Amino acid sequence: MSAAEIVVDGLHKRYGTTKALDGMSFTVQPGRVTGFLGPNGAGKSTTMRVILGLDAVDAGTALIEGKPYHRLRQPLSHVGSLLDAAALHPNRTARNHLLWLAHSQGLTARRVDQVIEQVGLTSAARRKAGGYSLGMRQRLGIGAALLGDPPIIMLDEPFNGMDPEGIIWMRGFLRSLAAEGRAVLVSSHLMSEVQDTADQLVVAGRGKVIADLSMADLISAASGNRVNLRTPARQAAMTVLAQAGAKVVATGPDSVTVSGLSPDRIVMLLNENAVPFSEVSAHRATLEDAYLELTRDAVEFRAAAPTEASW
Amino acid sequence: MSTALHAEWTKLRTVASPLWLLLGMIAATVALSAGATSVVTCAAAGCGGDVTRYSLIGVELGQALVAILAVLVISSEYSSGMIRTTLTAVPRRTTVFAAKAITVTGVVAVAGTIAVLASLLVGRFILPRQGFTASHGHPVLSLADGLTLRATAGSILYLTLIALLSLGIAVVVRDSATSIGVILGLLYLPPILAQVIGNPHWQHLLQRLAPMSAGLTIQATTNLNSLPICPWAGLGATAAWSAAALTSGVVVLRTRDA
Amino acid sequence: MVTGSVTPYRSGQRDGRDGFAQLLHSEWTKFHTVRGWMLGMAAAALMLVLVALLAGISSDQRGAPAVPTGPGGEPVTDNFYFVHQPLTGDGSITVSVSGLDSSVPEGLGELRPGVVPWAKAGLIVKESTREGSPYAAIMVTGSHGVRMQDGYLNDRAGPVSAAAVRWLRLERSGDAITGYASADGKDWTRVGTVHLELGPTAQGGLFVASPQSVEGMGTTASVSTATFGDLRLQGGWTGRNWAGEQVGGESPSFAGYPPPAAGSFTRSSGTFTVTGAGDIAPAVRYSLPTAGTLGNILTGTFAGLIAVVVVAALFITTEYRKKLILVTLTASPKRGRVLLAKAIVLGAVTFVAGLAGAVVAIQLGERLARSNGVYLFPVTSSTELRVALGTAALLAAASVLALSVGAIFRTSAGAVTTVIAAIVLPYLLVANPFMPADAARLLTRVTPAAAFAVQQTLVQYPQVENPYTPYNDYYPLAPWAGLAVLAGYAVASLAIAAVVLRRRDA
Incomplete structure (x- = not known):
């Protein structure tokens, strides 16, 4: 087994009386897509922000290739991430958005144009990002994550707001990244989004990991x-x-x-x-059933009628 | 209309920043008035000064916070996209805008009354210690004095007019920083520019037309003949600015996509 | 899944540079790719130019009398009552002064006794009665004792004495003029010697001047009367008839006599009584109220400042509003360095825009003012350069202040208002005519408005009484010291912003 690319160990963080992270620990391995699942409020986004050095923790460590994020030189060539596809200046063109990001890593405009082509935005690259659809913004965000050609890719809810065609593209894209040997961490609150993509599942609830298993194990566990x-x-x-x-x-x-x-x-x-x-x-239970079974106790805000979340 | 009004009032009431801004406005107004009245001395001013005006000078600072409040009421809706929710709930845009204007005017009038009266009290307390006593021709500040009453009521009116002016500009400009820049420029620049205009006629015209220098003539209680514009007409000039800004706001709101 | 055989991906990307330069490059790319910000900076520069144009075209003083200038080209006031005659070659003149009484107006057409500290009565030798011609004089003053002055700028104190009558003497030897003073007419003290180009025949005699008296926040014309006795001409100088004359009576720097007073002299049995008004001194704001300064031309700095502050605040608060800060800090996790890079890029852009605006504004403003007959207080080209650079630096420091406050507040409206109120409001307050001079000086010492001292070109003269207040373009701090106050605020708030940024979750 090769060394883990991301090691998250015992993260604790509280906001006032709310425990956002309560001993979150897991690892992310190269060459596989790791699905980071859990209901809203389970601490997925906070964990990703902690990994990226954006939020401080009360206790615990999150290491990238053995180092805390802020110690990385040219961090974007170690980890590419997308937390919020709307994080754009609306009056800047997509290409210029990637350009400043490239300059911050000492990369050139040529790399920017490569990435734009890779995510299929070439024709729209010189339009203001403010006019982009959510799907286009997601692609632009993925482009930003790929800019440094990093061995680790981390995406927060990348399927959100994508049309079916986009979702298919995204799945294939994530698989191809993992096939190149990259470690891919993808968060989602919907099992259906990752079940055909992820090799490994880290299921979070109430600020900690409640299950960390391969997709194959989940399938057999689900059938009981x-x-x-x-x-x-x-x-x-x-x-x-x-x-x-x-x-x-x-x-x-x-x-x-x-x-x-x-x-x-x-x-x-x-x-x-x-x-x-x-x-x-x-008996074959659906993976969705198995997932709901796992997270039943961990859901913080349950709708009165337990319908599938539609956000 | 009453439901729209109720909605706007609830919106204003349920976030903390408007309350803090209003408290800040009161504090800033009173603090500047207190500071100014405690440095001006009867001897240095030749004992001929306008004590009411000294006491109410804090309005020059307080209006900036009123402007922020009004701008944020509009621009926070645009920056968060809440304007779409608002306009879905109340599709008549003029009604929405009127409700906002009434709500903001109401709270500014209340806070402005507190700020202006407190400034006057501070002046009443401090100025006699600076030598502005009855024996020097300065009786204690009192609302029983018609001119002081006019200055006080006029200052409160002035603050509400600045709130309306700011609302109108904020709707047209949308972006909060730029709106604030435009409003503060409109208020603070003309008195500075007037100093460098060599032509006395132009200078006079600028002082008569600019929203702050014209409007604050309402605070004058002495040398009324040497004012660039008579007090009520001056406040009228400010009101004209507010009306123009509100009208542009309504036109823009109705014709532009939300 | 097979995991044992996975080869972790290694980037084919060649390692780029990792340094501060690339952060600067990144922030510059970020700035110049938002057109609104570039336009905002251009607007700031344009404001400076437009206001200079406004100031230039709104003033028309064509046909106004010329401002007298001294030997060095500096504007002077040269108005006094002169009891004189031509004096050829070398010689000396001696006189005793037994009284100097000043009056200021009280109501319309009435006078009351007053103290005019720099009222002057004594002896003067002057090239001619032309305003601005070279001179040397020794005099008693209202409350500064005996002084010897020459060339409008030079002033030296004479011996101190409690005697009621003071004796004065001027002695010419070639181009050297020496002044003496005595308490009794017997023991003489040499006060000083100056060298002047006077020509073979100079005008010499008695003079009385009485500068404007500072009353409260303003000034008022004054008049003084002196009593002279024992007037003697010695050496090569011989007496003829004494003629009385008001020098510079039509000058723009002469405030005139407070009615009903008028300049005059009477002579009865060796006693001369001379009444005069005006001053022999470098011109200051109040003696040349219609003259312009570089600071006036650059009043557009305030307008430009507002544009700069808005852009600067947006440069950081937009990152928060759009959550772009997440991307920025992920790309560059060293937060203090990110903030510093932002400040440097913003400051540099503002400086360049401000400098361009200031240089064009000064050139245009000066040209327009002169073509409209407006007299400008003269400045050396190094002063002009200082004012232009200082204006650019003022705007740059304000931009860094706005950026820092924006980083602390994270909302643009609050940041913009705070910075504009902190810089513009003190200026508005000191521009209030009733603001006491001490309070005005304090405000322009401790608030960010102190930075406007960098645009100051007028000089304060201890021998000229004038309301030296910021309202009249006199700042209490030296130009660069004033700018340093604003820069101090900018640096301090940048440091606070860096700490806050590092402590706070992004």
Whole structure:
């Protein structure tokens, strides 16, 4: 395993009586997209700001390649970040926005033009950024993050406000960055945004990490050990399986969910007792369910009706 | 209209900065009046000065804070994009603007009354110690004196007119820093420029037309014949500026995209 | 996922330079790519020029009498009552002065006794009765004892004595004039010797002058009467008839006699009684109220200042309002250096704009004023350079102050108002005619308005009484010291802003 690019260790920060960070710890590895998930108010943005040296913490450290951010020479060639796509002067053109940023790192205008091409803004580069759509601003922000060609990319809610085409572009883009060996940290409050992109998930709630696992682990954890069984003899099946120590729940007139027994064992028991059945399959919960399960206790502000957040 | 008014009042009341600005305005007005009255002495001024005017000089500083308040009421809506929410809730833009103007005028009138009366009290307390006594022809400042009453009421009116002027300019300019620059330039520059204008006719004209030098003639209680413009007409000149600014504000608000 | 075999990405980007220069470059790019800010700076320069034009074209003094100038070209007041006759070659003149009484007006057409500290009565030898011609004089004064003065600028004190009658003598030997004073007419003290180009025949005799008296915040004309006795001409000089004459009676620097007084002399049995008004001295603001100064021409500095302050505040507060500060501080995590780079870029841009505006304003303003017959207090080219550079530096310091206050407040409206009120309001207050001189001097010493001293070109003369207040273009601090006050505020607030910026979460 190669050395972690970002190491966040025991961050604590409070605003008055509110604990914004309460022992946040995780690492970000190269070559993978790490999804930083959690409900609003979980401390994701604050953690990113701390990593970038923008906010101070009461305790803990956040190191980039082993150093605190403010010790990096030419920080943009170590970490590229996008916190807020609206952070622009509306009367400056996109190209000039990247130009001042390039000059701060001793980079040239040629690099600026490369990046503009890379994010697909060439035709709009000399327009005032104030007239940009949110999607274009996101691209410009990504361009700023790529300017120093850094091994680490950190994006706060990059999918926000993007149209479907933009989201597809962004996913492919993040995958390609990771494929080049870069460490990519992407925050989001929606599982669906990162489930096809992220390799690793860091799930935050109430200022700390409540789960840090690979996407594969999440998928298997989500299915649990439950098995869906479809049978015309529902009552008989339930009796047999319960006697064998399983927990059985009826889910329909001809279907039950079984936990505590493997599918093979279930098939064997039903055959032995001559209970007919038409289907035995591992239960697949959606990743969204698994994610909600993980963060259930950590949600600070829950809507009265637990609908999917639409912000 | 009353709902729009209620909304604007709630908006003004529920953030802290307007209250602090108004308190700051009172403090700045009284502090400058106190400072000025405690350095001017009867002997140095030849005992011929206008004690009411000395006591009310703080208005020259207080008006700057009134301008900030008025500008922020407008520009904070534009900079935060809240103007769109406001105009969605109350689509009649003139109504919105009128509600804002009434609310701001109201709070400035209240705070201005406190500031002006407190300045007068400070002058009443300090000036006799500086030699401005009845024996030198300066009876104690009192609202029973018609000219002092006019100066006091006029100063309060002047502050509300500056609030309206600032509102109008803020709507036209939008950006808060630039609005403040324009307003303070309009108030403070003419008296300075008047000093270098060699042509007495032009100089006189500038003093009659400029919102601050014309409007503050309302504070005069002595040498009324040597004023560039008579006091009520002077305040009228300021009112004309405010009216012009408000009209431009309404026109711009109605014709420009929010 | 396979993690063991990942090769971390290493940038193909060549390491750029990492230094302060690139921060400056970055901030300059940031500044010049917002057109409104560049226009704001251009507007500031334009304000200086426009106000200079306004001042120039609004003044018309064509046909006004010429301002008299002294041997060095400096404007002078040369108005006094002269009882004189031509004196050829070398010789000496002696007189006793037994009284010098001054009066100031009280009401219309009435006079009351008053103290005029620099009322003058004594002996003078002068090239001619032309205003501004070279002279040497020895005199008693209202309250500064015996003085010997020459060339309008030079003043030296004579012996101190309590005697009621003072004896004075002037002696010419070639181009050397020596003044003596005595308390009894027997023991003489040499006060000084000066060298003058007088020509073979000079005008010499008795004179009385009585400068404007400072009353409260203003001045009023005064008149003085002196009693002379024992007038003697010796050496090569011989007596003829004494003629009385008001020198410089039509001069723009002469305030005239307070009615009903008039200049005169009477002679009865060796006693001369001479009544005179005016002064023999360098011109000051009050003796030349219609004359202009570089400071007047540059009054547009106030207008330019407002534009500069607005741009400067926006340069930092826009970063906060648009959250651009996040990007800035991510690109350059050393916050103090970011602020310093901003201040340097802003200060430099303002300085260049201010200097361009000031130079053009001075050139245009001077030309216009002269073509309109307005007399300008003369300045050396080094003074002119100081005023232009100082005006640019004043604006630059104000911009840094506004930037710092903006960084502390994070809102532009508050920052703009604070800085404008701190610089312009003290100036407005001292421009209030009723503001006592002491308070005005204090305000222009401790507030940022002290910086306007850098535009000052008038000189304070101890031997001329004048309300030397900021209202009359006389600042208590030396030019660069005044500027240093504003610069001090700018540097102090920059330091506070740096600390605040470092402590606070972005």
